Amino acid sequence: MTQTTxxxxxxxxxxxxxxxxxxxxxxxxAPMVLVxxxxxxxxTPLTDDLMSDPAVTRPVVEHLxxxxxxxxxxxxxxxxxxxxxLRDRSSWPAWSTxxxxxxxxxxxxxxxxxxxxxxxxxxxxASALLxxxxxxxxxxxxxxxxxxxxxxxxxxxxxxxxxxxxxxxEVSFALTAEAGLNDGLAFPFVHLALALAVGxxxxxxxxxTLAWLxxxxxxxxxxxxxxxxxxxxxxxxxxxxxxRLAERNQPLVALTGVLLAYGVSELVHGYGFIAVFVxxxxxxxxxxxxxxxxAMHGVIEQLEVLLTLAVLLLVGVAATRGVLAxxxxxxxxxxxxxxxxxRPLTGMVSLAGRGPRADLSPVxxxxxxxxxxxxxxxxxxxxxxxGEHHWAEQSWLWATVTFTVVLSVLVHGVTATPLMRRVxxxxx
Numbered sequence: 001m002t003q004t005t006x007x008x009x010x011x012x013x014x015x016x017x018x019x020x021x022x023x024x025x026x027x028x029x030a031p032m033v034l035v036x037x038x039x040x041x042x043x044t045p046l047t048d049d050l051m052s053d054p055a056v057t058r059p060v061v062e063h064l065x066x067x068x069x070x071x072x073x074x075x076x077x078x079x080x081x082x083x084x085x086l087r088d089r090s091s092w093p094a095w096s097t098x099x100x101x102x103x104x105x106x107x108x109x110x111x112x113x114x115x116x117x118x119x120x121x122x123x124x125x126a127s128a129l130l131x132x133x134x135x136x137x138x139x140x141x142x143x144x145x146x147x148x149x150x151x152x153x154x155x156x157x158x159x160x161x162x163x164x165x166x167x168x169x170e171v172s173f174a175l176t177a178e179a180g181l182n183d184g185l186a187f188p189f190v191h192l193a194l195a196l197a198v199g200x201x202x203x204x205x206x207x208x209t210l211a212w213l214x215x216x217x218x219x220x221x222x223x224x225x226x227x228x229x230x231x232x233x234x235x236x237x238x239x240x241x242x243x244r245l246a247e248r249n250q251p252l253v254a255l256t257g258v259l260l261a262y263g264v265s266e267l268v269h270g271y272g273f274i275a276v277f278v279x280x281x282x283x284x285x286x287x288x289x290x291x292x293x294x295a296m297h298g299v300i301e302q303l304e305v306l307l308t309l310a311v312l313l314l315v316g317v318a319a320t321r322g323v324l325a326x327x328x329x330x331x332x333x334x335x336x337x338x339x340x341x342x343r344p345l346t347g348m349v350s351l352a353g354r355g356p357r358a359d360l361s362p363v364x365x366x367x368x369x370x371x372x373x374x375x376x377x378x379x380x381x382x383x384x385x386x387g388e389h390h391w392a393e394q395s396w397l398w399a400t401v402t403f404t405v406v407l408s409v410l411v412h413g414v415t416a417t418p419l420m421r422r423v424x425x426x427x428x
Contacts, residue, residue: 013309029413031312031375035406038316061314062383065376068307069183070276072140072376074258075300076180077280078293079148082173084281097170097351097360097368098177105350106182109136110189112342113334120337121330121400126196127393133189134382134401135338139375139408140179146371146416147176151284151293170360171367171423183377184221184274188213190381197389220270222278228261229282237287245292254296255303257283311376312409319406324399331400335407343372363426367419374408 015033082094110132117128140147191213236245236253245253257279265275284293347369351360360368382401386394 013306015309029409029416031308031409032413034309034312035316035319035409038313038318039320040316041313042317042320057318058383058387061379062387064307064314065311065380065383068304068311068376069140069273069380070258070262071255071300071304071307073180073183073273073276074254074280075297075304076140076147076176077277078254078284078297078300079151080173080177080180080281080284081148081152081288083285083288085285095177097174098181100350101174101178101347101368102182102185103350105346106136106185108346108349109342110186112346113338116334116337116342120333121393121396123393126193127391127397129189129196130193130382130385130391131334131397131400133186133193134378134385134397135374135404136189137182137186137374137377138175138179138372139377140176140183146172146373146420147179148172151297152289169423169427171364171371171420174368175371179373180277180280181274184271184277185218186377186381187271187273188217190385191217194385194388197391217269217271218274220268221265221272221274222270224265224268224270224272225261225275225278225280226282228257228264228275229279232257232260232279233283233286236283236292237290249292249295251292251295251299254283254300258300308376311379315379315402315405319402323402326395327399327403328396331396331403334400335404338374338404339372339408339411344369347372361426363423367423371412371416371419373412374404378405 015030015037083091084095085091110129112132113135114125114128114132117123117131118125121128121131123131192210195209195213232253258276261275261279262272265272283296287293344366348365351365351368378401382397385391386397391397
């Protein structure tokens with residue numbers, strides 16, 4: 001059994017390396033294949049021990065998905081090529097599309113899914129809000145086909161006489177930056193759902209809870225990310241020559257940033273997801289075109305591939321092993337509505353009108369609105385919430401969220417490549 005397990009794991013890692021190249025021309029994504037492999041593995045004795053005890057599985061899912069998301073957030077932050085500085089207002093317009101998706105689209109999405117939870121799912125307010133917060137954010141892990149691929153450095157700009165040609169395409173940038181920020185910004189609503197489930201004593205208690213969740217913890221996360229990123233950037237790029245890690249080719253410092261930013265933020269009760277992304281942006285803002293930026297991104301990207309492989313296989317195995325047993329027509333309606341109605345509509349509403357960034361074409365608006373991948377972040381939020389409190393509808397919530405994630409892998413896996421090619425053709 002052990003030897004066979006190692007053999008299967010080795011084959012899966014090989015697939016993770018080979019699939020992106022094999023599937024580049026087809027409307028089939030690597031996550032689709034990996035989830036399918038997990039479905040097959042779940043039907044074999046190889047996974048008997050892995051999924052035999054739900055009480056043991058939930059903490060494993062929580063910590064594995066948590067690590068996968070924070071690693072992905074560092075990769076996303078390092079890949080973005082548009083600068084952002086709170087002190088430099090000239091950098092703000094380039095992020096206006098992302099700001100709309102976060103400030104308008106995400107709250108609308110949370111509210112719409114919560115309404116579906118109450119009206120279709122028959123959930124209470126707390127459980128419905130948890131469902132909305134869990135399924136609202138786009139995923140930084142499973143959206144590799146539509147995200148910004150890599151940071152622009154001296155090597156990439158040398159390929160073109162005009163470095164401005166390497167500016168991130170608006171669709172890819174908007175979806176990448178949104179995925180980097182909304183995982184952390186959805187967390188206050190998960191905590192709010194937990195607070196409602198436990199009970200609050202009155203309006204003042206609820207007001208104080210909202211202020212802490214929506215302002216205090218976000219500011220602490222941002223401060224932690226800026227602080228850790230600033231310290232690491234000095235050590236990597238501007239420290240003494242004997243300690244300057246960029247000159248000593250030590251790209252594992254990017255993983256140090258992941259762990260330090262997340263650890264510091266959680267220690268001071270901030271949002272760790274926000275801290276990691278902000279840390280990555282801070283690192284990226286220093287020596288922006290240094291080739292070491294690509295080296296750090298490469299290390300994070302490889303680690304993300306391995307972690308994503310494990311999560312996708314686990315999702316497939318869980319689906320075969322019975323996590324979908326509680327799925328009924330209500331869960332199917334919610335999952336389909338989230339992907340095909342709620343996200344596209346809220347995305348289009350948030351992008352309506354004119355903004356400081358150049359107007360988006362209709363196909364760009366539709367691509368951004370439709371390609372809201374649901375994935376690993378949703379699984380983490382639910383694992384975290386069910387570990388903090390026992391929910392009466394817990395089995396149904398797991399079934400509905402898992403179904404939505406698998407459906408997203410299939411729907412967006414098939415449509416992402418053709419839609420992005422259409423965007424490229426429309427752009428000329």
